[in-house]
Amino acid sequence: MNIKNIHIGSLIKSKVEEHQISMERISRFFESTEEEVEQMYHANSMDTDMLLKWSKLLRFDFFRFYTGHLILYAPQSRIDNVFRQKENTLIFRKNIYTQEVKDFILDKIKTGTMSANDVVERYKIPKTTLYKWMKKI
Template identity: 45%
Template sequence: MKEIHIGSLIKKRVEELNIDIKRIISFFKIYSEKDILNQYASSSIQTDDLLKWSKLLEYDFFRIYTQHIILYAPVGKVDSTLSPKSTSLPNYRKNVYTKEIIDYVLDLYTKENKKIQEISDEYNIPKNTIHNWIKKYIT
């Protein structure tokens, strides 16, 4: 997904679980039905609200953004003066590939006949990693 419309994804999950709007309003406490419908229409949602939606709907909506970053974020220049420990924030590796991302990349390779080099260039995934996935999941 290159474009993320989080409101429509939340609405889809609510419909899948068949959750009544009154339960949602009760869960959020301060929102009216109009506020909930506005969130469905919104392409972005505040993180505290997204966390509540994730808990209510038992789905990690943040992972959608994480996968987007892994697939579409440009590789930045490495500043040799900064070490990974130079922040007080948690340090997460970018190269944490979920099963969905692996499947997506393997579909590009098998169904769309993209070359490993093309996939590597487009999504900044090491060629060796793609080769390992092919060995593990295809052959």
């Protein structure tokens, strides 16, 4: 799985095959022809309503791939982690790392593609968080 370049159609097709869902059931669910479903498998991106339907049908959150992409390739700066409301109350936002993101990062370290310090610098993941992940493997 490539978190940087997401091809949502192939990810959906993979899940369909994993769950062994028939084309007939999918066609009925989407009220589409087999050709239209096949076109979705080849789609690099798709409408969020359609992606939500796929998520419901396959009982899998396909949006998590995009969340992972945002965490890795558009990380929030430390200043952006604090928001001010009208009453000067501080609200802290904590990044949520999906299992896919953790696996992606840990694979980079395991294969020697990146060091732990490289990961911390490039993706702005706190050292303590990274080392906790590494401890669990």
